[in-house]
Amino acid sequence: MAPKISALGIVALLSLRVQAQCSSGSDSRVVDLSWHAPNKTNINDLSQVVNGTGIYGFIFNTSITPATSGYRTYNWCNMPHVRRQEYVVPPKEYKLEYVELIHRHHKRTPYASNTFPHETYAWYCDDEALFYYGTPNPDGHAAQVNWQVYTSDSNPLAPEGFNGTCQFPQITAGGLNDSRQHGKDLFGVYHDLLGFLPAKYDADKIRYRVTNNVITSQVAGQIVLGQYADQFTDKPVSVAIQPDSVDSLEPGYTCTNAxxxxxxxxxxxxxxxxxxxxxxxxxxxxxxxxxxxxxxxxxxxxxxxxxxxxxxxxxxxxxxxxxxxxxxxxxxxxQTDADAVFRRGQYEYSFIYRDSPQSLAASTASYGIWMAELASNLRAATNATNKSPVRYRHNVAHDGSMSRLLSILQVDVMVWPGMGSEVVFELYSRDGCYFLRVLWGGQVLRSSNPSLGLMDLIPVQTFLDYVDGLVGVKAAKVPGLCKGE
Structure with missing residues (x-):
């Protein structure tokens, strides 16, 4: 007499069968884990960098990209991101199952270490307030304390960098407005256009995450407001954060070999x-x-x-x-001097994170844990028997985060990720199989790695095999990579 199989067991067997079918054929080839050079452009052409003029049509002086330039134009002050006007909806047979996105914080004052020893003008931030306070649970009440920067005439020491009323760094009022619009634009796609995000915030389905650098929390407050203003105007919302010493998002963990x-x-x-x-x-x-x-x-x-x-x-x-x-x-x-600096900065980031053959190994070790977390989240979203309820994760990070990610993805044209620069991972299903679309600046990302190529609805297993091959499942290889083993 044949053994009885439970309903759960039948689902598991069917899931395994579908996974086998989805992994069969051309998708089962060995994934290429090697470094592949980026495209040769003016950005990484030293002759153009040193002897050229201008900055390739890139924008450095406004958050608003002129219509004559086109929204896809590189804008350091406010990079292009997913929004309804440019968004391409996949064929109707594909169903969106999970979204994870990561973006740099929005525009800010410079770091104090990047200001001049004596600045000739002040920088004021009186057009915003930054709040810092705690509340005991379950009481949940506090005065809304905000910082007001001032200098004392009894203090003979001059502050480093600019006089005025700003922190260096802090997200500026303009950066906060850009952050809120970023949240609105994303909601306009994933709720208004696709009906994927719920109309009301649901903590079981939506997660936000920040780093230990407070500027990412300043941005997150406006992102959430842009998406769920009815629920969170002057109301608390929880965001995830890892301990500083092991934070994978910034990244904050020590990786000596990288x-x-x-x-x-x-x-x-x-x-x-x-x-x-x-x-x-x-x-x-x-x-x-x-x-x-x-x-x-x-x-x-x-x-x-x-x-x-x-x-x-x-x-x-x-x-x-x-x-x-x-x-x-x-x-x-x-302006000619500034353009020369900007060309060289772009060249440096391209060299550090893509042009050097060593860049993939260095980025893999130093950002491998976040990549493994992403892979785990994608797996959880494809698990037929124990599917995660989380459908949207939103990470607010830094240029060092974005650069390492683009390095690992082996983007074909590397730039210095500007303010608000964004990569989105969209997981789709079709006929029981799962596919991944990756958007960089709102457009499908093209990788120089032949196994990834144009990352437009590629089998998700290809991407998982790539990540697993580099960093191991649950980042098992990363401790050894960071030790140089």
């Missing part, structure tokens, strides 16, 4: 293919140093263009003038 690898070919290294662009930029550094007053031997300002890039771009995004020398108002950073 740091060594990055520094062996990138910032601070003596590698010829890194120092070449710095050696070709001595005149530019000399001009910038004469204006800023930065010590010409300060490595943080001269091992790469990160500090000057942040300092200049933050001003332009907030309609502030390019700086002049404190004691010589005729010696100023020109």
């Amino acid at each position: 740091s060594k690898t990055f520094s062996s070919y990138g910032v601070g290294s003596k590698a010829a293919n890194w120092t070449l662009h710095l050696n070709e930029s001595t005149a530019l550094f000399s001009k910038l140093d004469s204006v800023s007053g930065v010590n010409t031997s300060d490595p943080d300002w001269h091992n790469w263009f990160d500090h000057y890039f942040d300092s200049l771009s933050a001003r332009l995004c907030h309609d502030k003038p390019l700086p002049c020398q404190a004691d010589n108002s005729s010696n100023c950073v020109t």
